[in-house]
Amino acid sequence: MTAIRFASWNVNSLKVRLPHLLQWLKTCDDRLEPIDLIGLQELKMTDDKFPIEDLEKTGFLSLFMGQKTYNGVAILVRKSALTHLNQDQDTAFLNIQLNLPDFIDDQKRLLASTLHFKETAPIRVICAYFPNGQAPGTEKFLYKLQWLSALKVFLVSELQKYPRLILMGDFNIAPQDEDVHDPAKWVGQNLVSPEERAFFKDFQDLGLIDSFRLFDQEAKSFSWWDYRMMGFRRNAGMRIDHVMVSQALKEACTACLVDKAPRKWEQPSDHAPVILSLRK
């Protein structure tokens, strides 16, 4: 095994989407491009409902933090991808961080942990479900900006401690106009506002790289399509799910893509998974 594959997927209810998740992981296995770690967002379930055993049977250990109805995040890691010393629940997920430090929040949106994969130095993974924000000027938008601000502070200290770092998740930010199906219509709106994009730029200035843009991509590549208005069929989408890597991991990146296949399945999530491949 010479590569590690990381994925990020907003499943929009893990209860509804568990069959898709398992099916998708199997599809990747069959393709001989197995996923080694997947960050999930919008579990929309309490921890007692989390399908630990189904995932264990599939070969994954889980770190999760859920809540009723909204939010909820998880990191799943393929047991066999970890060093032998780190293949138990207690040793797989090291230095766990639940939510942002110094930011009081009832909403379960962020998990961080250090993983010891075979034949490579430890990697810090942050999986986050960024606030949606609703619309500029609203209270929810203000919360989004405050959350982003706290995330920025957190990232500075994380990068100091863990130079090999991956930040993945549903950012709810489309960083550039090319990440929006109809940029003219969206000017100044939620997901593309200058304030939100400034934070994305700040993360880049900290040394984080939008791995998707390290590679040639088709024009109009998106990761989310509205259920309404036949969004997917018209490819009226946005690229708001991202996998960012620190400078130390940049050279190891070999591919980043959005897998649109599960978005075509029966009763899909409105998001598609993003996959980053890393050379060891």
Next chain:
DNA sequence: ATGGCCGCGCGTCGCGGA
């Protein structure tokens, strides 16, 4: 056509999502 779709909850509509 400024709205169409989903998932959730103690629900039969309202809210949140993006």
